[in-house]
Amino acid sequence: MTAFRPTGRAALAFLILLASCAAIAAPKTARRPAATLPRHGVVVFSDLCVSAESGEFGGQRITLQRYAEVDTVVYEYTAGGLSWPLVAGEVTIDPRGRQFYFTVQLPEGEERTVNGRLSADGRALVLDGGYCAGESVPMRLARVSDFGRKAGACHRCPPPKAGKGEPSAEPAPAHPLDAGSLPTPQG
Numbered sequence: 405m406t407a408f409r410p411t412g413r414a415a416l417a418f419l420i421l422l423a424s425c426a427a428i429a430a431p432k433t434a435r436r437p438a439a440t441l442p443r444h445g446v447v448v449f450s451d452l453c454v455s456a457e458s459g460e461f462g463g464q465r466i467t468l469q470r471y472a473e474v475d476t477v478v479y480e481y482t483a484g485g486l487s488w489p490l491v492a493g494e495v496t497i498d499p500r501g502r503q504f505y506f507t508v509q510l511p512e513g514e515e516r517t518v519n520g521r522l523s524a525d526g527r528a529l530v531l532d533g534g535y536c537a538g539e540s541v542p543m544r545l546a547r548v549s550d551f552g553r554k555a556g557a558c559h560r561c562p563p564p565k566a567g568k569g570e571p572s573a574e575p576a577p578a579h580p581l582d583a584g585s586l587p588t589p590q591g
Contacts, residue, residue, distance in 0.1 A: 448468075451465075451543065454558065463482060474495075475495045493509065528546045
């Protein structure tokens with residue numbers, strides 16, 4: 405029996421066929437998996453800032469503590485000064501670890517549900533609701549990685565778009581403290 409010995413053209417055709425099969429079988433561009441909350445540990449999201457006018461804090465801070473047995477949230481917000489930490493009575497995290505909501509009892513007796521989802525890169529928590537008129541600016545709480553840094557300055561909302569012939573209005577405060585009210589991230 406004689407062994408098959410491909411000619412130069414047959415070998416080239418075989419290599420082209422092999423390369424095309426490998427290209428078809430190769431995975432398409434690998435996409436980075438979406439960011440998720442860690443299954444265990446502590447994660448802090450905050451947009452706390454200092455008002456240039458009053459020097460007081462504005463914004464919110466959410467501390468998510470994930471244990472094997474239970475998930476807890478400590479919620480802080482500003483109302484002229486930073487509130488006492490409120491421990492959420494009910495915390496629900498979706499199975500994918502991309503979104504969660506919790507309910508807290510405010511000192512005024514009002515119950516508030518806060519619902520947030522992770523940004524695509526996992527560096528921020530985007531809450532339902534917004535700061536500016538018409539909720540044009542979403543509440544984005546940055547993930548805190550440097551716990552020793554000072555809070556930045558509060559930013560003002562962009563001016564509302566003026567209609568034809570109307571002058572643009574003065575920009576509204578971006579944080580509840582500057583607006584003189586509590587944040588309303590109700591779900």
